[in-house]
Amino acid sequence: FGMSISGELSGKLLEDGGVPIAGLALTLMVAFVSVLAFLFRERAGARLLPWSPGAATPRPDIPARADWAAIVLNLLRGLVVPMSLLLVLVELLFRTAGGIGVVRHPDIAVKTLGYSAATFARYIAATRAIAAVLGLAYGTLIARFGADRMLAAALFAIALVFAGIGLAHAAWTVPWVAPGAMFAIDVVGQCVMLAMIALFMSACSPAVAASQFAVYMTMANLARSFGASAYDDIAAHLAVQEVFFLSAALALVAALCMLAFDIRGMARHREVSPPAGPRPVLD
Numbered sequence: 001f002g003m004s005i006s007g008e009l010s011g012k013l014l015e016d017g018g019v020p021i022a023g024l025a026l027t028l029m030v031a032f033v034s035v036l037a038f039l040f041r042e043r044a045g046a047r048l049l050p051w052s053p054g055a056a057t058p059r060p061d062i063p064a065r066a067d068w069a070a071i072v073l074n075l076l077r078g079l080v081v082p083m084s085l086l087l088v089l090v091e092l093l094f095r096t097a098g099g100i101g102v103v104r105h106p107d108i109a110v111k112t113l114g115y116s117a118a119t120f121a122r123y124i125a126a127t128r129a130i131a132a133v134l135g136l137a138y139g140t141l142i143a144r145f146g147a148d149r150m151l152a153a154a155l156f157a158i159a160l161v162f163a164g165i166g167l168a169h170a171a172w173t174v175p176w177v178a179p180g181a182m183f184a185i186d187v188v189g190q191c192v193m194l195a196m197i198a199l200f201m202s203a204c205s206p207a208v209a210a211s212q213f214a215v216y217m218t219m220a221n222l223a224r225s226f227g228a229s230a231y232d233d234i235a236a237h238l239a240v241q242e243v244f245f246l247s248a249a250l251a252l253v254a255a256l257c258m259l260a261f262d263i264r265g266m267a268r269h270r271e272v273s274p275p276a277g278p279r280p281v282l283d
Contacts, residue, residue, distance in 0.1 A: 158251050
């Protein structure tokens with residue numbers, strides 16, 4: 001929903017003030033959210049700043065004064081187990097394909113199909129709002145059938161979407177084809193990300209969960225940036241429909257990797273160290 005709102009706002013600002021005004025507005029939005037996060041306290045009595053009064057919630061399963069070496073060692077142990085590495089590979093493949101699309105889709109919409117930048121931004125805002133609602137429904141399927149199965153299903157689905165768009169190249173100028181293709185990408189991509197994030201949360205070891213999850217999300221963004229930066233070189237060697245086939249291949253390999261995923265094996269390696277006692281209930 002947030003991406004939808006920012007897309008609509010960007011479309012309006014691009015139309016009225018161009019890229020500088022749109023960029024400034026989005027920068028201020030990020031700054032506002034950052035201030036909210038900075039002022040947020042997880043519980044009453046928590047420390048606001050490092051030098052402010054307060055105390056952290058005690059965790060019996062985590063040493064009170066864990067040294068950096070132990071934290072890094074536990075983090076590495078959590079990251080390099082086989083199922084964690086497999087998930088990282090799946091993430092890198094899918095997010096690279098997604099990064100290629102970040103540049104490819106507006107490039108095709110504006111240069112090939114003749115959409116204005118503002119019109120494209122507004123369309124993306126609409127499709128992502130619908131994708132958010134459908135993503136809530138997909139969350140219930142994840143809870144029922146498991147994140148690993150639903151991630152594999154969503155990856156196979158988005159591979160078919162990419163391949164289908166490439167095969168329909170001759171029909172892109174038909175009025176409903178391009179909007180329908182973008183809608184399918186947004187909806188299925190949302191399902192992939194929901195299942196992927198759920199699996200990464202499950203893969204995190206409690207003692208280093210925040211750091212481990214941060215590493216996973218950083219890798220996702222790096223892969224997306226890599227895909228976006230590589231688009232010009234890829235487009236110089238492949239026809240525009242062939243770029244979709246490349247994205248389909250990346251998603252298909254990721255889906256096939258998920259067939260080897262063993263959620264029980266991940267659970268066996270999840271605990272870096274056995275908890276020293278029951279987990280506290282946070283208020």
